[in-house]
Amino acid sequence: MAELHFPDETAATGGIRNFSRRAFLRGTGGLALGIYFAPLLGRGSLAGAAGDFEPNAFLRIGSDGLVTVIAKHVEMGQGSYTGLATLVAEELDADWGRVRVEGAPANTELYKNLAFGLQGTGGSSAIANSFEQMRKAGASARAMLVAAAAEQWRVPAEQIGVRQGVVEHAASGRKAGFGELAEAAARQALPADVKLKEPKDFGLIGRQTLPRTDSPDKTDGSAVFTQDIHLPDMLVAVPLHPPRFGASPAKVDASKARALPDVVAVVEYPGDEHRFAGVAVLARNTWAAIRGRDALQVEWDESKAFRLGSAEILARYRDLAGQPGKVARDEGDAGGALERAARRIDAEFEFPYLAHAAMEPLNCVVRLDEGRCEIWNGEQWQSGDQRLVAQLLGIAPEHVSITQLYAGGSFGRRANPHSDYVLEAVSIARAARDQGLKGPVKMVWPRENDTRGGHYRPLFLHRASLGLDEEGRLTAWQHRLVGQSFMQGTPFESVMLKDGIDKVAVEGVDNLAYAVPNLRVELHLAQDIGVPTQWWRSVGHTHTAYAAETLIDEAAQAAGKDPYQYRRALLDRQPRHLGVLDLAAEKAGWTSALPPGAQGERRGRGIAVHESFGSFVAQVVEVTLKPDHSYTVDRVVCAVDCGVAINPDVIRAQMEGGIGFALSAAMHSAITLKDGVVEQSNFHDFQVLRLNEMPRVEVHIVPSAEAPSGVGEPGVPPLAPALANALFAASGKRIRRLPIGKQLQA
């Protein structure tokens, strides 16, 4: 797969140039699904009807006046459907209560992410890359509705206004809803250029609360996730994966599984270094398939299996950390400055593998037909999946259609650069078809497969040394990282890997915001580690922010300075960092004392600031250390600068959620291996945050006129270091290995 170069090769899909979305759906049988599921969806079908106004690929207005926004980005919780619809509706002057959203089909040309040139969601880029595109889509539709009204009413278009879904000519008192004008608007010429609103005229963008478009169907059980798809003649496939990465079935005894009621077939299928080979049981319902999976007796060929444990991987990384790595950043002379330093801080950090562990375990629905493949999925990576499925099946990419459903969380997992679980589902469907089973197949990974499924946030080891002069000023920072690259062997390699440096392995430390005259960052990319790894909400920042923001805290302590003021002094040329840092400190009451705890308790407060994905976030965490050295996280004050705040309430929600997600990893979660076998399987041993551990959260948004940047990930990185700094303030102990677990009680 290393030969893939998407940016050039998407030209190969030129066959679908000028393909309208409707024709595309028709051509691949997508309409059949619309009909089948119309009663289930209940809030508008998947494709339009005659008389609809479809001015561009991003919206459709029905004769009933309903505005349907076609979302090129998946809704996996981060509010992208609401955000994209806000942008369209703002310029359209639509009635928010009459706006619906549906997922776009796979079509790179129409729906590419303008940040990557490929169709997919990630890097907290959904709203940033769509800001102008979606507003133009709305504005041109508005212009055509106005032109239609002007023609019908024989008045100049300039005299016509639009407000909340109503087109109006004030002088004559004539009015019409969008639905009444839809058919006539469809006959108008597409405007060559449209003028977008001035920010002062925004009515929806920036409104403090604008109801999410997905709240109604996610609160009454009618939202459709991949897990909920049920098609005629569909079989449910539950796979048995090998216990070690790289193994494959050698001998399969499926007699007991086949004998179970409702089990229809058992299939073997091949994998490769990026996806499982395995055995899948296909049954008429999920429970029968799970029981069938449990009844399989399989001997595995482990000749190519990976057999190291986490301890051995760490030992290898420690060896590497003792040797010079490839240089990612070199300013001044860090080595020399360290030798001259009055004081040194030397630290080693360990970060474990982490599973994404979305609430919806991985799954995918596939229907194969002669030369065609239809997929239903919480689809985060259309261009890649479409291309790799086509390659696996030996068909044209435009003959792979994908219906983008809600994803029950992803945190990056559903955008796999090797399309691992999607190709596995296709492999199972193909193996079933070879046995004469032509119906659709829904592959369902049980939770244990999901936990043990690899493609983790990579395990990382950092070794860092900081030097301070007599006055406590930071003079040197030397930082060496060791870990796996998940960009190697993917279409991203040519962009993200330069001279042995994987940008996302060092992001957050190679661009350190603090003014340090001597900075050297080195990287070792570990080879021959057979644990598949992948981006995980906030990617490299998950570990670099922790190391950097706890180290700067140690430097402040060594200098005898307040950690907030020490940071301020080193950020005097970073106005946006300073903006959020000052706001968080002010709102948290940093300069006043923390209220004391109960008898025997100690309180602590910590701060951190970090930029990721173009957004700036600072957080202040307050903790209470109990007499038994357990602790509670009581309060988090968060300040965010993400440019123009399009949906303030979604931004607040993403900060709250990012904080909770980061707390899971900081406090509890780790994937560990022993002899190559993942030791965790479900939520009892891969522990995540529960409601009783969630602190109070206060979010403050910095007013800004800068271009909008993302919020899905940037809330995550500062939390763990701010927490560790708070725990240091309370306990005097520095934590250099995550998760924190019971280290304070040791």
Added chain:
Amino acid sequence: MIKLNLNGKDHEFDAPGEMPLLWALRDVAGLTGTKYGCGMALCGACTVHVDGQPTRACVTPLAAVAGKQVVTIEGVAGQPAGKAVQEAWRKLDVVQCGYCQSGQIMAASALLSANKNPSDTDIDSAMSGNLCRCATYVRIRAAIHEAARSLA
């Protein structure tokens, strides 16, 4: 045939008694609002009410609910607490990915049916078995208080 009352109507399941209620609801009755998350009663995504009690459908055999009243997310609006919880969830925009929210709403409405004015501690103990990886916990707490106010 296993008979029970499902969302206020008598219902007969043509399914084995040992099939977990979760899969009977989803794959046999076609009620897909109740979600699969872990299969071991660890996450609460499959929470339904059995005779008013919050119950993990993934570890409850269908036979164990024969003759009982089962309410799922599709039917919870028929109860005052369920309706109030759904409305509070919408008012505060609790949901993110939404996958766990059926279970959250079922657990919260069972709590409010039993306790009209729950404290934060009551909420912690009633809701800590329901995982949310999007960590919508801050708003879940607030929405339960909001629903309690609307029921008062």
